[in-house]
Amino acid sequence: MANKGWDEFEIGAMLRSFDGKVDECSAFTPQRDRNYSENNSHVASVADWRLIKPVFNKDYCIDCQFCWVYCPDVSIISRDKKLIGVDMDHCKGCGICVEVCPTNPKSLLMFPEQADEETELANWPAKDEEK
């Protein structure tokens, strides 16, 4: 947010979520099409907070939505109840999605931020027979 002077903002430390009016319930509009205001956290990337990142392997995903429910930053992107990826602008790398993933092997695993996604997917661990 721009460093405005004291006379340049709306009173009351009140922030608007969107620029302009919302015609219908915003839940029906995909995030990418919503007219977020500059004050909305949607436009503020926290990607640089991340030391480790989740990698998603759709081969094992059962679309149980646990990761979507538990993600504290609403960074699991789900469409029609199918996980399609992770919002890497807002993921802080906490690893909760991996912790709650019930598949064997897990469909989400944490790797160092600099790891190459293609390589890690190619070397994905096999099913753990002892479990």
Add this chain to the structure above:
Amino acid sequence: MLEIRWHSRAGQGAVTGAKGLADVISTTGKHVQAFAFYGSAKRGAAMTAYNRVDDKVIMNHEKYMEPDFVFVIDPALAITTDITINGKDTTKYIITTHLSTEELIKIQPKLEGKEVYTLDCITIANETIGRAIPNTPMLGAFMKISGMYDIEFFKESMQRVLAKLPQKIVDANMVAIQRAYDEVK
């Protein structure tokens, strides 16, 4: 300026009585004040309430008062407290008691030489209203002693003031007021 001090116990209706009197007087175009001193006192604790009446707006908010009338609506307070405090030579005392005026003055010598009127508001209230709420009888006695208003006008006005109560209670209060008016001496 007419000033009245009530001596009462919390729960006997001195505040309601003072406010009711103020309400009636206000309808005749005079300015009124009714207030009380009770702090966080419990039911039964001794307390005082006050009335001021004047032709012009009352600006004095002193709690201190040299009253023209002192109303005592609890029989013990005439004996256990100094009801003559800050009194003037002309102050009139209307006291509820089962004693005669002479008997009362014998027990409370401070009343010697004062203009004292007595009646038994407690008995009147018990026999008419059915509870020891001696505030409205005191006002009936006050009408007699002060000659402030015609008793019929006063009773009519009090019916309006008491209108929120059940009609039976209002009627009993009217009887109590009239009895006090007739019995005070």
Add this chain to the structure above:
Amino acid sequence: MAFDKMELRDIEVWDGNHAAAQAMRQCQIDVVSAYPITPSTPIVEGYAKFKSDNYVEGEFVMVESEHAAMSGCIGAAAAGGRVATATSSQGLALMVETLYQASGMRLPIVLNIVNRALAAPLNVNGDHSDMYLCRDSGWIQFDAFSPQEAYDLNFIAFKVSEDHDVRLPAIVNQDGFITSHTAQGVYTMADDDAYNFVGEYKPMNDMLDFENPVTHGVQTEEDWHFEHKARQHNDMMTKVSPKIEEVFSDFEKLTGRKYNQVECYDMDDADVAVVCMGTSVETAREVATEMRAKGLKAGVVGLRVVRPFPFAEIGNALKDIKAVAALDRSAPGGAAGMLFNEIAGSLFNTDSKMLLSGYIYGLGGRDLLKSHLVDLFNELQANADAGKVLTQQQQFIGVRGPKLAYL
């Protein structure tokens, strides 16, 4: 939901509490969230009775503390409703944290404070300690000297507070017991006239406006906090006073009752004057008139608006007065009294030769006697005659024991 209107007589004999409760009823408030405390209890008790008797359409929320009462008011105000409550003393002290939230969030809430001493020692009677406690909280503060004014100032407070240029919460002060429990004649307004004066509530940035979603109660830290507080102070200093003048004028047109930010009584040719608040103003006026009959040119200044402090109006009222007494009804806690300081500030760096002395009086409901004020006016006249303050600058009125004087 339909609600009933109430027929009032032109003059009703009401105490200050009932007057405030009636005004709240007539303003058609959306939400009252309250926790009762002496001596303000009959305000919310009376309002709750109006609600149960179907004279009120809005919500009445019973909560577990004064902190929760004001929190409820803040939530309801942010949601977009007309909101009010009442409290006193210890309750206000518990509420203080949320007072700063309300003003910082620019939410128009009306708070009736029935002024009472602060413990310890515990005391339910009237002084201005609680009023002073929240004087820097960013609320507009009005002060009533009588039940009539407690009634009138509620309407004025809503109208000023809810204005979109103002959007700051407002307190209506009245003296505990001496106003709140003293019945006097009150000139009433008919329900429709009263409501039309305040007008329909106009929401602003409200959370119930689903087309324009907003976040209230944000965190700012060092990068934004100062700008928000500066904006709030600027609006308090520049926008509130003109709005109050406008609303006072509208109110006079409707009722004939004229209010001023600084109420001057016999000040035009006065040599000596007392500045005070609450019921003391009226008692002092009566004494001033009696002093004039004795040849002493006495006047009285009553502070109607405590915040924003009317510096210019106080300065104008006092600049040519020879000797002035500032009467503070609050324990000063190691300083001069608030009125002493604000009055001194109003005339410092000017050509005024006013002699100022401060007095602490009436703590815990101690009676301010007319004889005290007679002595006070005589002391001021002696200062005026001598051309200097003959006493120390801070003295106590009506306290037992050896004389107290400081500064």
